[in-house]
Amino acid sequence: MKLRTSMIKIPxxxxxxxxxxxxxxxxxxxxxxxxxxxxxxxAPGLRSKKxxxxxxTRKGYSVFQMRYRGTWESDGEFxxxxxxxxxxxxxxxxxxxxxxxxxxxVYYLDLREVVVVGASFGGPAAILATxxxxxxxxxxxxxxxxxxxxxxxxxFAEFVRQITQGFPGxxxxxxxxxxxxxxxxxxxxxxxxDALDGKKLFLIHARDDQSVPYMxxxxxxxxxxxxxxxxxxxxxxxxxxxxxxxxxxKIQQFISY
Numbered sequence: 001m002k003l004r005t006s007m008i009k010i011p012x013x014x015x016x017x018x019x020x021x022x023x024x025x026x027x028x029x030x031x032x033x034x035x036x037x038x039x040x041x042x043a044p045g046l047r048s049k050k051x052x053x054x055x056x057t058r059k060g061y062s063v064f065q066m067r068y069r070g071t072w073e074s075d076g077e078f079x080x081x082x083x084x085x086x087x088x089x090x091x092x093x094x095x096x097x098x099x100x101x102x103x104x105x106v107y108y109l110d111l112r113e114v115v116v117v118g119a120s121f122g123g124p125a126a127i128l129a130t131x132x133x134x135x136x137x138x139x140x141x142x143x144x145x146x147x148x149x150x151x152x153x154x155x156f157a158e159f160v161r162q163i164t165q166g167f168p169g170x171x172x173x174x175x176x177x178x179x180x181x182x183x184x185x186x187x188x189x190x191x192x193x194d195a196l197d198g199k200k201l202f203l204i205h206a207r208d209d210q211s212v213p214y215m216x217x218x219x220x221x222x223x224x225x226x227x228x229x230x231x232x233x234x235x236x237x238x239x240x241x242x243x244x245x246x247x248x249x250k251i252q253q254f255i256s257y
Contacts, residue, residue, distance in 0.1 A: 015100035019093030021076035024066040027053040034112035039065040040122030044167045055243050070172045079177035082187045084128035119239040127189045130200040137255045141204045142237045145216040146190040147181050153213050198225030202254045206234035
């Protein structure tokens with residue numbers, strides 16, 4: 001009796017590793033393809049993206065969910081450098097081989113291409129990571145595109161208060177570091193428009209998003225020639241949204257080229 005493909009469960013290896021200061025959870029297929037997904041969380045980014053990771057792993061990707069430098073379990077100072085640079089550090093670490101902190105096993109992957117997924121605060125990390133030639137595609141959901149516009153909808157001081165007081169100790173840096181977010185080019189995709197390849201970017205936003213306005217994303221996508229999918233409703237979408245069948249069909253076509 002033959003099993004249908006949809007019924008076959010692909011074995012998944014999961015663990016935790018470190019790339020310098022940065023701690024990351026990982027999920028690997030026992031038959032890795034050289035294709036990697038790096039997940040960039042929003043802020044606060046609290047939960048493990050286990051279901052999303054397994055979703056990608058079943059499709060042949062090895063998946064890494066990193067904790068930005070200076071946040072949660074990671075060491076270092078948050079926003080001392082751009083979170084997009086943290087992605088570069090993770091990519092270099094994967095290329096060198098990485099240690100599973102639970103089992104002591106060292107893994108070496110034949111890394112061929114990287115897809116970065118980011119939502120909300122993690123959206124700029126995904127977008128700006130495409131400057132790295134190893135990153136072939138990025139998916140950004142409800143991403144901040146222009147901090148100066150985003151903070152008019154949700155005051156910047158309130159954003160800082162929420163993550164520093166609501167999650168004390170989870171985001172560790174001097175207060176001056178947060179102000180970097182309001183400066184040009186540090187973590188502001190709109191200021192990098194001329195240096196980005198729109199063909200690498202798939203942007204998703206809902207018009208009724210009350211946290212991050214959709215219009216900057218729409219204008220940005222048009223300017224750089226990125227793929228843009230807009231929804232009338234849905235609110236502040238998270239990365240799990242891409243597992244829905246309708247949007248995944250579009251993303252799958254996008255990342256296949």
